[in-house]
Amino acid sequence: RKAEETTVVVNRHSRGTEIQPALIQKITGTGVAATVIPANFKELQGAVDAGRVHELDAKGTVKQALWTLAGELGLVKGSEANSHRNGGRERGALTFRRRKELGR
DSSP: OOOGEEEEEEOOSSSTTTOOHHHHHHHHHHHHHHOOOOHHHHHHHHHHHHOOOOOOOOTTTHHHHHEEEEEEHHSHHHHHHHHHHHHOOOSSSSOOOOOOTOOO
16 A cells, blocks of 8 residues: 555654654554544453444444544545534444445
């Protein structure tokens, strides 16, 4: 895949590490996702331990951020992502399709 067709989602290693999107962009030649997924351990713990991340609380900050990221990456329509960010109806599982499957 070409670097200019790629968006990087950056994961912080620990609280003490700093993320520098401009530096990452310069080194990799890719875009860096602007969406921030909060490190909300209490919200994630039960879902991750059970292997059921798709059952995150619809109004929780993590699931809303995941919908925002999906919108940013073009995996869902903007209005769909906005609906979830604003506490819209629950769609259930987060499912993502590769761009190729979307006809891009």
